[in-house]
Amino acid sequence: MVDNSVDLDAVFKALGDPTRRAMLASLKAGPATVGNLAAPHAMTLAGASKHIQVLEQAGLIRCARKGRERLCALEPDPLRAAERWLNHYAAFWSDRLDALEMALGKTEKD
Numbered sequence: 001m002v003d004n005s006v007d008l009d010a011v012f013k014a015l016g017d018p019t020r021r022a023m024l025a026s027l028k029a030g031p032a033t034v035g036n037l038a039a040p041h042a043m044t045l046a047g048a049s050k051h052i053q054v055l056e057q058a059g060l061i062r063c064a065r066k067g068r069e070r071l072c073a074l075e076p077d078p079l080r081a082a083e084r085w086l087n088h089y090a091a092f093w094s095d096r097l098d099a100l101e102m103a104l105g106k107t108e109k110d
Helices: 008-015 018-027 034-041 045-057 077-109
Strands: 061-066 069-074
Touching (some): 008 045, 018 034
């Protein structure tokens, strides 16, 4: 059910911040520099680097030096692992809620 090579705690921690989610959304279009990732958020490069470090530690992105810049790219595998984990529990709760809805429907008819 869960990919043991992915630290889901780190993934969900990284996804828990709106700035980091926006950075990930930006990377869907392709690799970007730290400066490009920082620009929409009116933050310093040092501030952006802290967010990027959290994303890297979670495995959600990988960054490499290209000349004087760091180029970051999206790594989808940790997101897929998180999605599988969420889908497992979504199915669990969906079944339970369907059963509750049926039980409540029977009670109203009685």
